[in-house]
Amino acid sequence: MHNEALLELSQATKTIGDYQLGPINLRLEPGTITAVVGPNGAGKSTLFKLMMNMAQPDSGTVHLFGGSYEEDEVKLKQRIAYVPETFYHPDDGMTVRMETSFVKRWYPRWNEALYQELAAKYELPLDKKLKDCSKGTLRRMELVHALAAEADVLLLDEPSSGLDPFVWRDWIDDLRRWMEQGERSIVIATHMMEEVKRLADYIAILHRGELLDIYEKDALQDGWRKLWLDGPLPVNNLPGVMHVQHEPAPMVVTSDQAAIEEVLQSLGIRVRQRQALELDEIFSYMIRKKDRR
Numbered sequence: 306m307h308n309e310a311l312l313e314l315s316q317a318t319k320t321i322g323d324y325q326l327g328p329i330n331l332r333l334e335p336g337t338i339t340a341v342v343g344p345n346g347a348g349k350s351t352l353f354k355l356m357m358n359m360a361q362p363d364s365g366t367v368h369l370f371g372g373s374y375e376e377d378e379v380k381l382k383q384r385i386a387y388v389p390e391t392f393y394h395p396d397d398g399m400t401v402r403m404e405t406s407f408v409k410r411w412y413p414r415w416n417e418a419l420y421q422e423l424a425a426k427y428e429l430p431l432d433k434k435l436k437d438c439s440k441g442t443l444r445r446m447e448l449v450h451a452l453a454a455e456a457d458v459l460l461l462d463e464p465s466s467g468l469d470p471f472v473w474r475d476w477i478d479d480l481r482r483w484m485e486q487g488e489r490s491i492v493i494a495t496h497m498m499e500e501v502k503r504l505a506d507y508i509a510i511l512h513r514g515e516l517l518d519i520y521e522k523d524a525l526q527d528g529w530r531k532l533w534l535d536g537p538l539p540v541n542n543l544p545g546v547m548h549v550q551h552e553p554a555p556m557v558v559t560s561d562q563a564a565i566e567e568v569l570q571s572l573g574i575r576v577r578q579r580q581a582l583e584l585d586e587i588f589s590y591m592i593r594k595k596d597r598r
């Protein structure tokens with residue numbers, strides 16, 4: 306059976322001034338949560354704009370649900386709930402209530418009961434004008450809209466910026482609940498490692514406009530280790546080596562613990578201590594390795 310990708314970018318490029326994104330090749334499957342991570346200016350928002358047809362690729366293609374924006378933009382966008390990095394509405398004299406009635410007309414499966422429940426839970430000030438709302442209030446409104454839209458995919462560009470920690474916790478729980486309703490997907494750009502840890506199945510790493518790769522989160526956490534050794538380090542050809550330290554004690558950082566331990570054992574080198582790495586440490590080793598090339 307042909308498996309229709311949630312999102313497929315093939316050789317997609319976009320140049321803005323002296324910045325170039327891509328060529329990006331990326332395929333995301335439905336039913337998954339993918340976190341897009343990378344340093345400031347890596348191109349995460351630009352990638353989201355390509356996914357939303359708010360920017361068009363200079364070359365290559367972007368497909369969502371097997372279709373393209375040239376074929377039927379409205380139909381595709383009705384299946385997507387997008388939360389941009391910064392909220393913009395041309396008429397900020399509108400109230401939250403008016404904004405909601407504007408948004409809900411767009412989504413054929415809009416869930417009014419869920420909206421009412423979430424609007425109360427997130428304390429949306431329905432009669433307040435958008436221009437009088439705090440950043441966090443606008444963000445809460447956008448998140449509630451995204452969940453109530455009953456879309457097939459959420460494209461979330463740093464959705465938690467401006468949320469206080471209490472609201473953030475509710476939001477993560479609500480995202481998980483949202484994922485449980487059928488075959489839904491989330492693509493989320495974030496700088497918050499806690500968000501990646503709690504949500505992501507896959508992690509796509511962008512650096513200077515280049516997609517380093519897409520990884521299974523569990524495989525990254527299982528494979529990466531710091532190993533302290535009791536003997537001198539044979540630096541050449543050890544599997545998955547990302548970093549080597551000779552002093553004060555021999556230590557390697559590897560992305561492939563199982564393979565390196567097998568080789569070390571065959572060389573008669575004992576591992577004195579093993580330590581798992583935090584995700585942000587893993588990303589920074591990947592990025593440093595890329596920059597050394």
Ligand SMILES: Nc1ncnc2c1ncn2[C@@H]1O[C@H](COP(=O)(O)OP(=O)(O)OP(=O)(O)O)[C@@H](O)[C@H]1O
Pocket residue numbers: 321322324343344345346347348349350351352390
């Ligand atoms: N409208 C614009 N005009 C000029 N340059 C732009 C514009 N939009 C983006 N860029 C450039 O494109 C690059 C990628 O920016 P983008 O916002 O996609 O990165 P990002 O990964 O989302 O960053 P951040 O983590 O800071 O949000 C940056 O170098 C940025 O300066």
